Amino acid sequence: MTEEKMIEEIKRLKQEKNAVILAHNYEIGDIQDIADFVGDSLGLSQVAAKTDADTIVFCGVHFMAETASIISPDKKVLIPDLEAGCSLADSIKYDDLVKWKAENPGAVVVSYVNTTAEIKSLTDYCCTSSNAVKVVEAIPEEKEILFLPDRFLGSYVKAMTGRDIKIWQGGCHVHEKIGDINFDKAHDEHPNADFLIHPECGCSTSCMLKSTMYEDCGNINIYSTKGMMKHVEESEANEFVIATEVGILHRMKKMRPDASFYPISEDSVCEYMKMITIEKLYNSLKYDRFEVKVPKELAERARLPIQRMLEIV
Numbered sequence: 001m002t003e004e005k006m007i008e009e010i011k012r013l014k015q016e017k018n019a020v021i022l023a024h025n026y027e028i029g030d031i032q033d034i035a036d037f038v039g040d041s042l043g044l045s046q047v048a049a050k051t052d053a054d055t056i057v058f059c060g061v062h063f064m065a066e067t068a069s070i071i072s073p074d075k076k077v078l079i080p081d082l083e084a085g086c087s088l089a090d091s092i093k094y095d096d097l098v099k100w101k102a103e104n105p106g107a108v109v110v111s112y113v114n115t116t117a118e119i120k121s122l123t124d125y126c127c128t129s130s131n132a133v134k135v136v137e138a139i140p141e142e143k144e145i146l147f148l149p150d151r152f153l154g155s156y157v158k159a160m161t162g163r164d165i166k167i168w169q170g171g172c173h174v175h176e177k178i179g180d181i182n183f184d185k186a187h188d189e190h191p192n193a194d195f196l197i198h199p200e201c202g203c204s205t206s207c208m209l210k211s212t213m214y215e216d217c218g219n220i221n222i223y224s225t226k227g228m229m230k231h232v233e234e235s236e237a238n239e240f241v242i243a244t245e246v247g248i249l250h251r252m253k254k255m256r257p258d259a260s261f262y263p264i265s266e267d268s269v270c271e272y273m274k275m276i277t278i279e280k281l282y283n284s285l286k287y288d289r290f291e292v293k294v295p296k297e298l299a300e301r302a303r304l305p306i307q308r309m310l311e312i313v
């Protein structure tokens with residue numbers, strides 16, 4: 001079957017099964033174009049929590065489909081490729097967190113949403129890069145905080161809030177790669193551009209450090225993916241250098257066809273996100289594959305920190 005025919009079939013099957021297609025900003029352009037909603041983890045979780053659809057097809061990575069299943073246990077949640085994982089979610093295991101909590105009794109656990117259901121079940125608050133600072137600010141000041149798994153986002157939140165935060169030394173391989181980029185060189189090549197940096201990127205913490213030392217950091221803005229989109233929409237600049245996964249440039253170009261966008265590195269690619277193709281999406285809808293279902297007891301324990309995350313936006 002041709003890709004065109006598959007796209008037609010996806011649209012038909014979506015109606016037939018009362019399904020909704022959610023796609024993360026880092027998915028390939030074809031998937032973003034056919035999705036009902038495109039966004040970051042928080043935005044997609046909010047849609048998953050409210051949708052009337054019977055089936056949610058999650059074009060993203062496994063923990064996202066798991067999160068949707070936890071929030072909407074009565075819906076069928078599908079992921080077109082079960083192998084679509086996340087190096088950041090894999091950077092902390094259940095036993096690691098059990099041990100860390102035991103070493104820090106009374107501490108409040110804040111987990112970035114990029115974690116497995118098992119980790120969420122040991123968590124007090126989930127957050128995304130859009131609301132991590134707000135989530136930490138909502139915790140009573142006298143409380144010690146354990147932040148996991150991303151060390152760059154954790155350092156950013158610690159610097160922004162000035163709170164007593166212990167940070168798990170995990171990371172995402174895509175954003176870690178960005179940390180190796182010669183940031184000053186990119187600034188010389190695009191002196192008039194707005195620089196938009198995701199707080200998970202290794203370069204964001206060094207930039208923050210530079211700013212606090214009153215050095216020239218150029219027109220640098222540290223944003224969640226949602227914040228980046230808003231900045232692009234509202235900015236008068238015509239050039240943007242983007243430091244996060246390259247998939248987001250597709251949406252940005254659609255939003256601002258008059259502007260030029262440069263990834264800070266062409267290598268900033270999440271192989272997991274790119275695993276979802278039109279053919280896999282078609283097979284997913286046609287054959288109900290692959291269903292992601294979190295066991296009831298685990299889902300109940302993991303739901304509260306997600307609900308708290310959804311309430312603090």
Ligand code: SF4
Pocket residue numbers: 026061085086087088089114172173174175245270271272273
């Ligand atoms: S970009 Fe990094 S954090 Fe995001 S899904 Fe890929 S591996 Fe996980």
